[in-house]
Amino acid sequence: MCGIIARIGGNDGAVDELLTGLENLEYRGYDSAGLAVKNGSGPEVVKREGEISHLKEALADEVPDGGLGIGHTRWSTHGPPTDANAHPHTDCTGDVAIVHNGIIENYDELKSELADRGHEFTSDTDTEVVPHLVEEALDDGDDPETAFRRTIEKLSGSYAVAMITSHDHAVYATRRGSPLVLGVSDGEYFLASDVPAFLDFTDDVVYLDDGDVVVVEPDGHRITSADGERVDRAIRTVDWDPEDAGKGGYDHYMLKEIHEQPAALRQTLRGRADPATGEIHLEDFPPGTFEGVKRVQFVACGTSYHAGLVGAQFLSEGGVPAQAFLASEYATAQPPVDEETLVIGVTQSGETADTLAALRQATASGAPTLAVTNVVGSTAARECDDALFIRAGPEIGVAATKTFSSQVVSLALLGERLVRDVTGTRTDGARERLEALSELPGHVQQILDYTSARRVAAEYRDSDAYFFIGRGSVFPVALEGALKFKEISYEHAEGFAAGELKHGPLALVTPDTPVFAVFTGRNDEKTLGNVKEAEARGAPVVAIARGDADGARQYADDVLTIPDTHPDVAGVLANVQLQLLSYYAADLLDRPIDKPRNLAKSVTVE
Template sequence: MCGIIGIISTRESKRLAELVVSCLNRLEYRGYDSVGVASLSDTVLEVRKAKGTVEEVIKKKNIKEMSGYAFLGHTRWATHGPPTDYNAHPHTDCGNSIAVIHNGTIRNFKELKDELQTLGHKFKSETDTEVIPHLIEEYMKRGMESFQAFKSAIRTIQGSYAVLAIIKGERRIFFAKRDNPLVIGLGDDKTFIASDIPSFLPYTRKVIVIADGEIGYVTPNNVYIEDENGNPVDVISRIKIIDWDASSASKEGYPHFMLKEIHENPIAIKDTISGLLNDIDRVKEIAEEIRNAERIIVTAAGTSYHAGLYFSLLLARRGYTVMPLVASEYHSVRAKKGDIVLAISQSGETLDVKMGIRKFKEEGAKIIALTNVIESDIARESDYKLYMRAGPEIGVAATKTFTSELVSLKFLHSVVERESLDYLEKAHEIVRNVITETEGFAKKIGEELANKNNIYYLGRGLGVPLAMEGALKIKEIAYIHAEAYPAGESKHGPIALIEKGFPVIFINTGELVDELEKNLQEMKARGATTYSINVNERLNFSDNEIVIKSDGRLAEIIIAPIVQLIAYYAAVRRGYDPDKPRNLAKTVTVE
């Protein structure tokens, strides 16, 4: 996820540079590893960009001194190529006449890049985005006028995108959207177009939301839009007046970032799978290392540990020697040559994980990193790196990044086992439907649990890591004491705490259902109030249940957003801010 902003005015001015900077500051939550700006005047297209935060790059590159009648601004969350000056957006064509910024992932960029290079195009970055200005340039060389060339370029790319482009000699900003947000703001003598409304909210409340598949251009006082069939859209009928304040708008209408990010699970899943398919050769190489390893150590902390435990169980079932390891306990394990260490960290900066992989590397192990932040410390220090591409996560409690970790590990396991990946193709749509269908039930359960002081989460098999994550979520944002166990283990001590009304949540992934049902009956016999989250096969006698009929191979990915929603609504009912849980930080960089 990146932040993009375009502004076009009736007259050339340095004032537009100040507006772009103001908009970028409000977009920085969407990405913060590099920043860039392009300005267009009658004679010059200028690009200034660098690695760093908005504040750092604005000062370093004197962005406020730029002048023009059209500006593009971009704040990046790296998905292809590390965060560097040359990978920062905007990207240009060979003749420096076209500048493009992009939020999304282009699946076929490698093939397009190879083809364009054979045609003589010179590339300056490692990003997928750079193919777009070169495609526009190539189509214009073939005689197309600028808008037709832009449309042809967009038709050529595959994937998700929100794209803005400026072309020397044109007083227009071209745009296209698929799967990533894009909205137009209508001012008196200028037009804005951006990833989200809050970027330009101080300057106009009159907006047009761009729909999927639409393409067009804006001028200082005109908007032209075509639908994906090439039919012109009635722009006037689409204008809306926004009455949000800036804080609410940045959450796109959601009361908290956490809820917004739970609802972003489907796009995170889609982008993760798309990114891994683009990196399939690397995934296959990593899979081969895992197949040949004497032992696999999976190390992570917190939520990432639960994802790692899930992967460990998948491998153990296939006969691999695998050890899930809480990262802070790295000193308890000695690695050796022939071992593979899989280190999982959303931030790529978790200190316990870093210290562990350094020790294990010295002892002869090879390191595989799975992170969400491109070229983070853990990724750089590893022999192999995979990226989950969930985009930046503002809420402290992990939501879409956990689901993205599960998808990444499920994908990797399927490659290890040489299984077809077809079952993942519709995963994002399935999860989107699950969130829509179950949110009301999750809210009811969460609000009931808000009145409790203790909770058990129980599961069997692959349900155990999901039970652990459910317990962690409700602890960290609703401050309710919760514990997770393999359901069979509940008989060996934990059941002693059960009394009338004690809440017990069963995670039922559709395996070992008979055994799980016996555990539920044991709890009910002692007065527990039982809840069950079920994929395909329901548990009889549960007091409260959510049942999802779907592809059982995606059970854990389906259940993840449900336990997140339960925790969210419990926290809200208790009057807590789920985005900022007490005593916690997004990235743990202390021992």
């Protein structure tokens, strides 16, 4: 949600590198873009509603280059997408330029006070109060850093803020509840909401903590706490290549990332499981790590929540009480939490606001916490007691694909470790399951090579609605299939536990509502009964099933085939077919697949 980029270094080059950063942040979702560049005098601001291409057109004549600047992609919260509401925002004098992610909760009060003191506002945003507060502090005689600090102290809410002024040659930035990372290169520094923004220029990063204030100048950077005390943050090298964050010849990031799943899964599995012996080797979780755990709670949102549902089912079947909660509902649900409750936050970015809030609540209740995330150095990874990284590599498309597969596999391995530590025994069929996991990358590749998802998507293109059903561990896969379909095709799609179809949703089934049924080799006869109910109402049925699933083939109108594998692993393969189905359905409808309307890759407000 929104994206910040800042660059400082040399006497020119800022505009091109800021634009590259903004384009690399498009995946986060936005409806306007802008930048401010300092080229000897005050910051010169250009901003436009709409895509970055509109900003480029405006920049052709308006702004000379400089060595220092800030940029922003905005996803509207306060006020509609307009040129005036786009960032950066300035004070009355134009000497201060600010970009901001998040929400300033007390902006109404601050804006009213500033207006009473004569400040004039030109936008509907909460952000605009920030440069005006800095302006007042500068008028009081403060230097820019002190003015910045005094301003931040007055803000309530979540934010990442970056500022430049006409008074010096530096970028000032801070974060609270919204991600911000520093990129370090020879003679150049960058600040951004996410690493891919500056990955073209450097892979050396510094992850900032909440409350950190960073001052970046051409010859170095300095980080202090909210109290002004100097703090050291390590420089880390990310193992992502700029090409990893590009389309690589694919029409869309989503399709590229679907096709990256074999490689991502190999990374997830590498060194962690030995099918020959049935042993688990999680790098930071040796045998006995979880011996004191009595119950497990997963907190997550969206696709990560569906992965958490799979993880909870696996643990429950292994004898460890487990539940999955929507992170946004966790505070309301108020489940029992104590030092014997392990709370696992599943979050691709490690920055999801609702998930972070749930984890913090668990910590305050005395529970140990663990993050399952894709991003080393993310807030979740730093704040939790432990972290398990899914190793999926950068994911740019808003619709999560390879990260879901890697989350499910990571949770299967983590679940096996938990079951062994808590119960003292292996799960039934552990060796066979690990063998199936080791074969998963090759099986996914088979699906990618031979899928008929494009044909099936075309066959049912003009349907009224789309239903997805599954039982047990593939009920979450049905939910995930429906989520992918609706978020990128904009068509009505719903996921149901197969047995629930007859308890209400069957009233909606017609010949124009295809039903996609997932079969795993376990409880298939019951799912087949639900398929017959839908078929009796005239609905076409598409089975996602193994090639030898005769029952499914007999009653289905179409089949999306998955390789023969362990029932606990079949859901990952079925999900790949459903990802492809959603992609091709959206492509046929000419939807903006990588940037679906109203959605953002990283949701950093509650």
